[in-house]
Amino acid sequence: MIREAPVKAVVVGAGPVGAIHARALAAHDSVELVAVCGRTAAKTEALAARHGARPHLSIHGMLERELPDLVCVATGNRDHPGPVMAALEAGADVFVEKPMAWRLDEARAMVEAARSKGAALGVNFNHRFSDPYLRALDYADGEGLGTLAYAAMKFAGDLYKELDDPYCQLIETQGHSFDLLRLFCGDIAEVSAFLADPRGIGVYTSAAINMRFESGAVGALLGSWDGSYATSSSQVLEVAGTEGRIVVEDVIDSVRIFEAGRGDYREWRPGIFDAQGRDFWRTIDRHLHAFIDALLEGRKPPVTAEDGLRALEATYAAIRSFEQGQPITPGGA
Incomplete structure (x- = not known):
């Protein structure tokens, strides 16, 4: 499925990693960050206000009202399956933190749900993007x-x-x-x-x-x-x-x-003024932007649900x- 811009996006999870997801979504030219869903009202309202989005305390209520194209799940690791399955059932594509689930049966159910819905499900193995x-x-x-x-x-x-x-x-x-x-x-x-x-x-x-x-x-x-x-x-x-x-x-x-047969080697490090290259957390922004670009171009996610399951x-x-x-x-x- 090819998504058209602007992609309506929401974040589930108002903690530190959810804040990074929100930052990355807000910075993408083809995304409209419309809502943040969390468990704690004060934190959820603060993160939503930072990006001009609406706060929600219910995942199902948010999905029903906002009808998002993309749901980013950054809850506690054991809590991923509920929001992911609800988002897929609602017809959204999903970007979920690692591990995609705590148990194998949960992860396999998520992969099968994405396949049956024809939805993109990406897993945030962000180290790949340094x-x-x-x-x-x-x-x-x-x-x-x-x-x-x-x-x-x-x-x-x-x-x-x-x-x-x-x-x-x-x-x-x-x-x-x-x-x-x-x-x-x-x-x-x-x-x-x-x-x-x-x-x-x-x-x-x-x-x-x-x-x-x-x-x-x-x-x-x-x-x-x-x-x-x-x-x-x-x-x-x-x-x-x-x-x-x-x-x-x-x-x-x-x-x-x-290289074999050579006594020297090549080395690369980010430069002294390359602040983003030296920021570990920016690898999440880079991965999420690559995931969104894949949606817009009709390509498979750079890290697929199957990759998450295999790990x-x-x-x-x-x-x-x-x-x-x-x-x-x-x-x-």
Whole structure:
């Protein structure tokens, strides 16, 4: 389906990430931000007023009154399915934060609902949209790597405040890691996971996951909430092939490109005056604008619902591998 400008858009969720969605929508020339829906009246009214939009406290009431073309869902991660399914049922396209759902059955229902409605459903894996990752992908797509050999990912940050699920570190955070590994290496054929609870709090805050890709390449992921986002190299992706290698550090910080047979490498970093390039949160604006442009041009979203589902399936394959003590193929129950 091709949307015509102006695209009537609404935001569900009046917290910090919802505010970024609202900012991005308001800045797009082909979008009219008409409403914000939240749980708290004061926060919802304040965010709506900032953009000249109408505040709502009921998702169903907002959908009935505003008849939006696009619904951006930035609620708490466990609360995504309700607004997403309601928006799809109302005929809207949807852009939802990651993880698209907490449970696999919820995510699969969302994918099927979007298919049955012919709607676009995008998932916000915004790391893809940093300049270092975009430059790395250009090099990889240009076959500079040769035949893929391996990928190594580390994503290790601070302990979250909400520790309400033994596997929340994997579900909350490492979807980004699985998405980036799939982006550069293709679908994951098999995972084998080892998890650790070093604090003895009933939450596995560190994980080491080995994997095999359908391409034949191998990979490893070290994911943790026992590190720190305040230090360098909290996130590093290295992808190597027979002809070259790329290393991306800290999403927005840098990309290094190594070519086989050369003793030097190329490095790119955002310039000193490139404020947006150094702003991690602007990757959300960039992704949302790309999603809107795809709607206007009748293209599939840059990150599809299927991409979101595959990342969640890989996450749950890692969980099952740990529980069963054996390698698991993603995509099962």
